[in-house]
Amino acid sequence: MVAKELRLIVKDRFALFLIFLLPAVLIGVLWYVIGVSDLGTLTIGSQQGQSSSGNTTATADIDLGVIDLDTTRTYSGGDLSENFTAYVGLLVTELVVYNNTHEAYQDLYNKTIDGYIVIPDGFEANLTINEPTYIELHVDATKMIEQSTVMATVQGATILFRASKMWIRSEVFPSMIIEFTPKGGYVATIFGGFIVIFSSYLGIAMTGAQSIVGDIPLRRMLLTPTNRLEVVVAKVAAYVIVGFFQSLLLVSLWVIAFNLSLNTGFEVLVFVMTLVSLSGSATGILVSAIASSRLQANQMFLFVMFATLILSGFFVDVGVLDQYMPFNQGMKLLIDTAFKGLGLAQLALPISKLLAFSVGAILVATFVFSKKPTLD
Amino acid sequence: MKEVPSFVEEAYFSGGRIGDAIDWCIVRQDREIHCDVQGILTDSKSEVRIKGRVLASKKGVVTRRIVLRLEEDLRRKRAGELDSVLTVGSDSTSQEDIAASQITLQNYLKRNMSADVYYDGKDLQQAAKDLTKMRGREILCTVWGHRASDKLRMTVKGDLVSSASKPAPILPEGFLEVRVEPEDKVGSPKIYLIAQPQLLIGPFSNPVMTVIAEKVLIQPFAWKEAPAYRDVLVARNLTVAIKSGKKLIENVSFAIREGEMLAIIGESGAGKSTAIKALIGDIPSTGVARIAGVDSRNAQKVRYFFGYCPQDLSYMYETFTPLENIVAFGKQYDLPEWQLIQEGKTLLRDFGILEKGNEPTAKLSGGEQRRVSVAIALVHRPKVLLMDEPTSGLDPDNRNELWHFLDTVNKEYGTSIVVVTHYPAEAEYCDKVAVFVRGKSLVSFGSPAKLKESLPSRGFAVGVVLEDIDPRAKTVLESVEGAKFVLQRGELLKVFTDEPLEVIAERCMAALKEQGVRVKIVKVRALADMVDYYIAVTRGLVTGSIEK
Numbered sequence: 001m002v003a004k005e006l007r008l009i010v011k012d013r014f015a016l017f018l019i020f021l022l023p024a025v026l027i028g029v030l031w032y033v034i035g036v037s038d039l040g041t042l043t044i045g046s047q048q049g050q051s052s053s054g055n056t057t058a059t060a061d062i063d064l065g066v067i068d069l070d071t072t073r074t075y076s077g078g079d080l081s082e083n084f085t086a087y088v089g090l091l092v093t094e095l096v097v098y099n100n101t102h103e104a105y106q107d108l109y110n111k112t113i114d115g116y117i118v119i120p121d122g123f124e125a126n127l128t129i130n131e132p133t134y135i136e137l138h139v140d141a142t143k144m145i146e147q148s149t150v151m152a153t154v155q156g157a158t159i160l161f162r163a164s165k166m167w168i169r170s171e172v173f174p175s176m177i178i179e180f181t182p183k184g185g186y187v188a189t190i191f192g193g194f195i196v197i198f199s200s201y202l203g204i205a206m207t208g209a210q211s212i213v214g215d216i217p218l219r220r221m222l223l224t225p226t227n228r229l230e231v232v233v234a235k236v237a238a239y240v241i242v243g244f245f246q247s248l249l250l251v252s253l254w255v256i257a258f259n260l261s262l263n264t265g266f267e268v269l270v271f272v273m274t275l276v277s278l279s280g281s282a283t284g285i286l287v288s289a290i291a292s293s294r295l296q297a298n299q300m301f302l303f304v305m306f307a308t309l310i311l312s313g314f315f316v317d318v319g320v321l322d323q324y325m326p327f328n329q330g331m332k333l334l335i336d337t338a339f340k341g342l343g344l345a346q347l348a349l350p351i352s353k354l355l356a357f358s359v360g361a362i363l364v365a366t367f368v369f370s371k372k373p374t375l376d
Numbered sequence: 377m378k379e380v381p382s383f384v385e386e387a388y389f390s391g392g393r394i395g396d397a398i399d400w401c402i403v404r405q406d407r408e409i410h411c412d413v414q415g416i417l418t419d420s421k422s423e424v425r426i427k428g429r430v431l432a433s434k435k436g437v438v439t440r441r442i443v444l445r446l447e448e449d450l451r452r453k454r455a456g457e458l459d460s461v462l463t464v465g466s467d468s469t470s471q472e473d474i475a476a477s478q479i480t481l482q483n484y485l486k487r488n489m490s491a492d493v494y495y496d497g498k499d500l501q502q503a504a505k506d507l508t509k510m511r512g513r514e515i516l517c518t519v520w521g522h523r524a525s526d527k528l529r530m531t532v533k534g535d536l537v538s539s540a541s542k543p544a545p546i547l548p549e550g551f552l553e554v555r556v557e558p559e560d561k562v563g564s565p566k567i568y569l570i571a572q573p574q575l576l577i578g579p580f581s582n583p584v585m586t587v588i589a590e591k592v593l594i595q596p597f598a599w600k601e602a603p604a605y606r607d608v609l610v611a612r613n614l615t616v617a618i619k620s621g622k623k624l625i626e627n628v629s630f631a632i633r634e635g636e637m638l639a640i641i642g643e644s645g646a647g648k649s650t651a652i653k654a655l656i657g658d659i660p661s662t663g664v665a666r667i668a669g670v671d672s673r674n675a676q677k678v679r680y681f682f683g684y685c686p687q688d689l690s691y692m693y694e695t696f697t698p699l700e701n702i703v704a705f706g707k708q709y710d711l712p713e714w715q716l717i718q719e720g721k722t723l724l725r726d727f728g729i730l731e732k733g734n735e736p737t738a739k740l741s742g743g744e745q746r747r748v749s750v751a752i753a754l755v756h757r758p759k760v761l762l763m764d765e766p767t768s769g770l771d772p773d774n775r776n777e778l779w780h781f782l783d784t785v786n787k788e789y790g791t792s793i794v795v796v797t798h799y800p801a802e803a804e805y806c807d808k809v810a811v812f813v814r815g816k817s818l819v820s821f822g823s824p825a826k827l828k829e830s831l832p833s834r835g836f837a838v839g840v841v842l843e844d845i846d847p848r849a850k851t852v853l854e855s856v857e858g859a860k861f862v863l864q865r866g867e868l869l870k871v872f873t874d875e876p877l878e879v880i881a882e883r884c885m886a887a888l889k890e891q892g893v894r895v896k897i898v899k900v901r902a903l904a905d906m907v908d909y910y911i912a913v914t915r916g917l918v919t920g921s922i923e924k
Contacts, residue, residue, distance in 0.1 A: 216688075216690050216691060217690070217691050217692055217693050219691065220684065220686055220691040220692075220705070221704075221705060221708060223656065223658070223679060223684045224679055224705060224708035224709060224756075225676050225677075225679045225680060225708055225709060225710075226708040227676070373658070373659070374658050375649070375653055375658055375686075
């Protein structure tokens with residue numbers, strides 16, 4: 001019996017493809033992601049005798065801004081705020097010095113920098129009289145991974161700064177201020193946004209994945225004068241319509257349940273979500289066109305789901321792939337509209353990327369579908 | 377050869393009794409009625425005899441008219457072309473094209489499946505109203521009338537551009553716009569305004585480009601009409617090969633005429649389904665494959681001319697109602713929804729399941745679902761209905777019922793039916809049979825009677841019915857002198873021979889008696905059936921014949 005089952009699997013090339021090749025592709029993707037992500041340099045356990053002594057410091061791949069508002073001059077040595085700024089500069093790729101917070105905020109919005117530090121007036125004075133000292137650290141709410149890197153870098157700089165001035169007794173507390181967060185709970189906004197886009201994209205893709213392979217009467221319909229491109233486009237369109245209503249529901253639930261006040265209109269959100277549904281629908285139809293049974297479609301969808309999650313950029317930095325993955329573009333559209341308040345005209349590039357992906361997936365699906373026989 | 381399509385009812389009327397002829401037509405208004413008319417052409421006063429299909433018949437206080445679509449001009453000496461639509465009146469009329477002296481009406485045993493519609497010029501407002509339902513289709517319009525400017529008689533034929541109706545002083549007035557391509561493709565197309573004849577004031581438009589209509593013929597499906605063809609289904613040297621070079625079928629040649637039923641029988645893997653797939657252009661093939669004169673390689677066009685009914689009933693949307701299924705599939709043929717609903721209801725009524733039209737298909741019984749499946753395949757009025765093993769898995773009673781149903785469909789709608797089946801006995805229901813054998817493709821084709829005649833003694837054999845099944849009997853009979861071969865089905869054995877049957881019968885009796893095999897009945901002239909023929913051909917006991 002076991003031998004029979006093994007023979008059955010061996011003779012099913014698609015099963016072999018799913019069992020061996022797709023996991024290998026996922027591993028490859030993870031390898032790539034680790035290669036481009038800072039998290040890849042993290043190691044577990046001891047350094048096994050490798051010494052990190054000396055004056056070398058690890059530089060984080062982030063750009064920070066600094067606004068030094070400290071005018072106090074109570075320490076006889078060098079200017080403490082400038083000294084602290086220099087330590088921060090040691091740990092980052094580029095340190096930009098701003099004269100006012102407005103410019104720094106604008107650069108953070110434009111993603112030129114990953115965050116900025118405001119050194120308040122009285123920084124040096126407080127340190128010299130051993131009073132607790134606060135600095136403001138402004139980070140981008142929409143960049144989850146960078147947030148922690150920025151925080152760690154500033155704390156590292158603080159430690160180095162204090163270690164170099166052993167007389168300092170008081171603490172330097174970085175106070176994190178998260179920018180571009182719509183009014184409402186932080187977690188509800190960020191994770192809610194992720195879930196909304198995730199549901200919209202993968203929910204539609206999941207049902208779309210069954211649409212051709214599970215539509216038995218369609219094979220009979222293919223003997224009518226209809227053509228396969230028409231079939232694929234009709235199915236995509238149908239799921240986009242469903243996606244439109246799904247978006248209405250999801251966006252309403254998201255906004256109402258968490259009492260959010262987003263920085264864009266409801267219609268823009270629905271448009272974005274519908275666009276995400278379009279790409280989800282095209283993804284699902286492509287899966288359905290490739291698969292030759294419902295089981296295969298289910299299996300393929302699972303891999304699409306895992307790949308989408310890994311490459312979403314939400315958990316790890318995925319480098320250049322972030323610019324092309326449809327889910328990531330959907331997230332970007334949501335963040336830029338709902339959080340940052342950008343208009344659709346300013347987001348022509350991610351919109352056109354989503355449209356291009358959808359059109360490409362539809363054409364590929366049609367090509368694959370056209371190679372399949374109509375009758376058994 | 378059977379006359380196809382056949383008519384069963386014929387009636388004769390003199391020109392003076394045209395009112396009765398019209399009544400006869402009105403009673404059979406959903407039937408395809410053909411007419412043979414002898415009479416006088418009112419224009420030229422010359423004698424005329426024509427054959428045509430009845431487009432409309434009208435009986436009013438003043439008007440008594442039958443309108444024909446000309447099929448054949450039977451005048452011995454041609455005296456100019458006749459209009460393709462002619463009106464026939466009584467022998468004393470001067471208003472109609474023909475004053476009839478004799479009218480022969482023939483009621484064909486099938487529904488009127490033609491989609492063309494006729495209107496009198498003064499009914500143009502009705503035409504405009506009806507045409508609003510046909511929007512979105514390419515409609516060919518032919519108008520006979522006279523030019524408003526100089527009363528010159530003219531015929532305008534072209535694509536319908538628009539239709540409208542508006543109130544007028546006495547009656548509502550209808551207008552059509554017809555775009556006419558120039559003759560010989562020289563010059564640019566012109567748009568003529570087709571106006572309704574008015575009693576008081578003429579149309580307010582350019583009189584040179586206005587035609588006052590007398591007769592209007594609307595052809596909604598002219599764009600997809602098949603070319604003239606002799607055989608509705610033709611395969612000639614049809615060969616299908618796979619990539620490895622292996623030929624699945626080779627040099628398959630057969631043809632059926634319109635209205636005929638064809639059974640394709642053969643064992644599994646003999647190439648029956650492959651032949652069907654090649655015929656409908658679903659797989660690449662070499663040779664000739666045509667349906668309704670359209671080359672099957674032109675897959676998009678040929679699909680308008682056949683309907684496919686798969687074996688599996690899951691090839692319908694089971695959550696849809698039968699009518700929704702009909703509409704879903706019918707829309708692929710560019711038919712408007714209102715027409716699909718109308719056609720669908722007619723089909724469901726004819727098939728006895730109209731009351732189930734609004735229930736989910738899944739809730740219908742197997743037989744009802746099969747009828748819905750056939751209705752789906754027929755809604756676009758195909759020339760050929762292809763059925764893939766419709767009787768597989770059915771008990772003999774249901775099989776019989778299905779075949780009677782298919783026979784009704786064939787007669788009622790005049791649709792040719794091709795049935796792929798595993799059961800040779802079912803071939804008896806059909807006009808033609810094609811026998812496929814594994815590795816040899818088509819080995820026999822012809823009418824069941826002709827094929828059976830190719831058996832020894834023109835299909836007659838000595839029939840022996842045993843008291844009980846006896847394994848020795850077949851061997852005993854095969855050893856009888858003069859016996860060519862013996863076919864056994866249970867207690868019945870048929871001994872085929874070229875020698876006189878009486879002589880062989882006596883020898884058989886003697887041989888069986890000698891061996892102690894008990895015989896119940898001996899029939900000297902037992903007629904072979906298709907099962908005998910099929911077994912004989914597939915076992916190589918007789919050589920198959922292909923009817924040209």
